[in-house]
């Protein structure tokens with residue numbers, strides 16, 4: 001038996017986690033590995049699909065994890081919507097530096 005909240009394992013016969021007070025389940029909770037929730041912050045937005053392509057190639061080359069909002073970003077941009085660049089909060093400073101170097105963001 002496993003606690004779905006903290007993952008503690010209990011012998012048969014236990015029904016509740018002593019720590020969390022939640023009902024135990026038969027299957028262990030899924031391993032989270034490194035797939036923790038990571039806060040993504042917006043560092044840049046653009047209407048320009050050319051900008052997006054350039055930024056993607058630079059961030060790929062730098063091994064930065066990023067997300068452009070929307071599944072079909074280029075179509076959204078073509079339709080006049082913003083594409084928003086989201087990066088992990090702990091890499092946001094670095095990405096801002098890169099974007100400033102590339103003059104996508106104003107230097108401060």
Ligand SMILES: [Zn+2]
Pocket residue numbers: 003004005006007008017018019020021
């Ligand atoms: Zn527990």
